[in-house]
Amino acid sequence: MRTHIIKAILLQELFITIKSFEVIFDIVVFPGMSIIVFGFLSSYIAGSSNSVLGHSLLMGMILWQIIFIIQYSVSVGSLWNI
Amino acid sequence: MFITPIKVSEYLLAYSLSGVAKAFVIFFISSIAINAFFHYDIFSLGMIPLTVYIINLIFFSFSLGIVILGLIFRLGTRIQAFAWGLLPVFQPLSAALYPISVLPVPLQIMSYLLPPSFIFESARYTLKSGGVQWGNVEIAFIENIIYFILAIFFFNYMFKKSKETGQFARNEGS
Numbered sequence: 001m002r003t004h005i006i007k008a009i010l011l012q013e014l015f016i017t018i019k020s021f022e023v024i025f026d027i028v029v030f031p032g033m034s035i036i037v038f039g040f041l042s043s044y045i046a047g048s049s050n051s052v053l054g055h056s057l058l059m060g061m062i063l064w065q066i067i068f069i070i071q072y073s074v075s076v077g078s079l080w081n082i
Numbered sequence: 083m084f085i086t087p088i089k090v091s092e093y094l095l096a097y098s099l100s101g102v103a104k105a106f107v108i109f110f111i112s113s114i115a116i117n118a119f120f121h122y123d124i125f126s127l128g129m130i131p132l133t134v135y136i137i138n139l140i141f142f143s144f145s146l147g148i149v150i151l152g153l154i155f156r157l158g159t160r161i162q163a164f165a166w167g168l169l170p171v172f173q174p175l176s177a178a179l180y181p182i183s184v185l186p187v188p189l190q191i192m193s194y195l196l197p198p199s200f201i202f203e204s205a206r207y208t209l210k211s212g213g214v215q216w217g218n219v220e221i222a223f224i225e226n227i228i229y230f231i232l233a234i235f236f237f238n239y240m241f242k243k244s245k246e247t248g249q250f251a252r253n254e255g256s
């Protein structure tokens with residue numbers, strides 16, 4: 001493992017991430033919209049039945065975004081180079 | 083990129099680190115926004131349970147990401163939609179938003195093959211009662227280790243096959 005090579009790829013990833021609308025939409029806008037939708041849905045559910053159910057929806061969405069973003073980054077990263 | 087003297091292990095590690103960094107940034111921003119607008123603090127699960135859950139989810143993401151990456155190297159960009167389109171297939175099975183018990187029995191069996199199912203089950207339990215279902219966490223951890231090892235083998239095999247069949251050279255720009 002050579003750290004300067006890993007740093008170089010990370011730098012490339014940083015530049016692609018902040019300059020690419022595709023990546024910004026995929027990992028910021030879409031997850032953000034999902035969280036807003038589920039936020040209001042959970043507020044509605046919490047108001048009508050119980051708050052634990054509403055909160056479990058929000059918690060599920062936040063944790064799911066972790067899986068999505070990491071898997072997306074690992075898989076899509078290669079597509080910028082091929 | 084592979085005309086440079088880069089090792090596959092360095093390539094995978096760098097993209098994994100990049101993914102984790104992005105996920106943490108989005109996670110913290112989302113947590114703050116949800117706390118501010120919807121009055122739910124995910125950190126109320128407790129730092130230890132949350133850390134254990136996130137580590138398990140990270141490893142599952144690595145495994146799935148590496149498998150898809152292997153497929154892309156082997157089959158080319160014609161299956162690039164897998165990179166963002168395959169994960170949603172797993173969402174209904176991983177019981178992120180509802181308990182596994184609401185799924186039909188055949189789907190429950192498939193659900194138990196996915197580590198996130200156990201993590202989400204335990205996370206819901208933590209939310210309700212404050213404890214951690216360590217049995218579920220252990221199963222998820224064991225499944226994650228198995229899948230991670232299998233994913234690495236799968237990727238190496240696909241990478242090798244990609245070179246043997248000439249697909250690697252046809253992946254333009256690589």
